[in-house]
Amino acid sequence: MPTTTRPDEPRGHGARKRREILESAVDLGSEQGLEGLSIGRLASETGMSRSGLFAHFGSKQELQLATVAAAQADFEAKVLPPARDAEPGLERLRALHDSWLDYVEGIAFRGGCFFFTTTSEYGSREGAVRDRLAQLALAWVRDLLREARTAVRQGELREDTDPRQLVFQLHAFAQEANWARELLDDDAAFGRARQAATELIERHLAR
DSSP, X not given: OOOOOOTHXXXXXXXXXHHHHHHHHHHHHHHHOSTTOOHHHHHHHHTOOHHHXXXXXXXXXXXHHHHHHHHHHHHHHHHSHHHHTSOTTHHHHHHHHHHHHHHHHHOOSTTSOHHHHHHHHTTTOOSHHHHXXXXXXXHHHHHHHHHHHHHXXXXXXXXXXXXXXXXXXXXXXXXXXXXXXXXXXXXXXXXXXXXXXXXHHHHHBOO
């Protein structure tokens, strides 16, 4: 008797294969950037044929945007849950920043944080990939800003605290730590970033 294949099986297998490809693409993109990401390079990385990859991604830009989406999903799955149970305001601001530092420090991607690499790469470019990266970066900053503003409004931070400046500095600590770890092999960088964040917030606490 011939084996009958259920209609959902190829779709399920295709979805799994696509996830595997995108995991490799995010890893490669963290080191090479998205401009260096090509069907040919990814075929070499995954051991697949070019035609096999073209079945999943019809163009380089489609591959790049799918890679950004995969990196976003990984970020959201690992950074956001630890902060969901935190109270809005200062507690959640700290939880988000701590979770972010933990995420970047623990990243197994060969080039460190995918978004630090790609946002630097696309800062002066134009197009759909740059626009999507900018949207995601802005959304993350807005999440931090919302909690900083709530903390000021709730009287947890001083009235004269500038939420934008506070978030700018917190964001910079994480970026500096990633840079120092990746470029200078500084294993203590994230410890210093955490200390800097703690000291910054302490200076703005309402007394």
